[in-house]
Amino acid sequence: MMTKTLLLSQDDIARIIAAVGRDRLMDLIIARLSEGLSRADDATSETPARSGFVRGEDAAGVLEWMPHHQVGQGITIKTVAYTPSNPSVRGAPTITGVVGRFDVISGRLEALTDGIFLTALRTGAASAVASRLLARPDSRVVGLIGTGAQAVTQLHALTRVFPIERVLVFDICRAHQESFRSRVEFLGLSVEAAALPELERNADIICTATSVGVGEGPVLAGEELQGHAHINAVGSDLPGKTELPREVLMSALVCPDHPEQALREGECQQLDRASLGPDLASLCRRPELGAKSQGRLTVFDSTGFALEDHIALDVLLEIANDLGIGTSIQLEHFPKDPLNPYAPSASAGLSMPTSFDVAMS
Known part of the structure; x- marks a missing residue:
């Protein structure tokens, strides 16, 4: 049965920081990165080099996509933009982006969140x-x-x-x-x-x-x-x-x-x-x-590289689930008849997101 997509907004990220604390959150990411990197191998994960293109009026500006496939567990793709003129011209961060988690089997979007703080x-x-x-x-x-x-x-x-x-x-x-x-x-x-x-x-x-x-x-x-x-x-x-x-x-x-x-x-x-x-x-x-x-x-x-994003997203999703933070919505269109794009929505039969467990000790 298809499930909804979990959205973590900027307010949700702020709630996570406030609830967990900056130090504990950083400690979790450091520990999980160290552990995840030590276990990484070609048989269980795939992280191609990122790709992208120069865009916009800023000659140094780029938009890139960064994929990671954890075999049997999930696929993470981050789109990230680098725009040096943002802080002075637009009052925005130099690095902006979003991060998505996709189901390995169905290919559907499981979660979507900010990529600025995560990066x-x-x-x-x-x-x-x-x-x-x-x-x-x-x-x-x-x-x-x-x-x-x-x-x-x-x-x-x-x-x-x-x-x-x-x-x-x-x-x-x-x-x-x-x-x-x-x-x-x-x-x-x-x-x-x-x-x-x-x-x-x-x-x-x-x-x-x-x-x-x-x-x-x-x-x-x-x-x-x-x-x-x-x-x-x-x-x-x-x-x-x-x-x-x-x-x-x-x-x-x-x-x-x-x-x-x-x-x-x-x-x-x-x-x-x-x-x-x-x-x-x-x-x-x-x-x-x-x-x-x-x-x-x-x-x-x-x-x-995207393995780092995958691990950091794991931590944020686990904390969000543990604290009940985030909004589940039907972002993708699943018609009752999957062969007919014009068929009525099948949203009445959707379940909640997969549970994530987090060890906060």
Whole structure:
């Protein structure tokens, strides 16, 4: 019997955050990402590299689709738009999108929700997972290059797995740099504006999350990095768009999230496949691969891939079900006669969404 589609609106997402709490929610995503990545293999999951096209008046703007198939469990597809002019011109986030969950057998839409919060949450969590595997465990100073929306969850996630004491920030947009303090006030950390050389000299972990244009990078010189520094390179998401100097990559252990995708549009496009270190899933399966490099320069090339979205959506759906949040509607048209599109609706015979269970302990 066909079921309705569960919709999670922006108000529903706000209710989830309020009910669970930012810290607990981030902890859940970090834990589930680490677990899910460690179990990922070609026999049980399929995550093609994303695809899309340039669109709109903004030359840097793209709209992409990101699919993931978990064999026997579900298919997640995220459509995500990257529009650097959104914050200043339209008062909207740089990254917008929606995420859908589809039934493997019938192909019908089971759930649909916002992709803005989900993307920020899982991207921060992915950096925390990678940093825990590659950075020194006693890392206390974080440097943030780019202080937009992604920087908030990058810092939040790192505070959940490291004893962070000091935060250094740099952004070419001084308004964003100044407002960052209030946006992360909930963390109770001192946030200091810093010139790039100072940030490089002092940071144990650096996150680059910028809107640098194609061919306009790098965003740091890399000449004064600490020998043990770890970098989460988050901003590269287009061919020709990079944030780090090639010299830094050549001297570091570079670990991509999705090798095929990273070679096409991440920092790894500056390297060849033979120069890459283990990918994030391999690091999660064999932590010793990263542990032996925690005293040297390391880079996590975070292009973002749909397995992360699939896992994050699982968590949100489970919480929504546990708390009774969301609206079930008949979005797709199911006529009583499936061979006649003009036949009356079969909605009278529809059941409620499949139950999701969540372990909140």
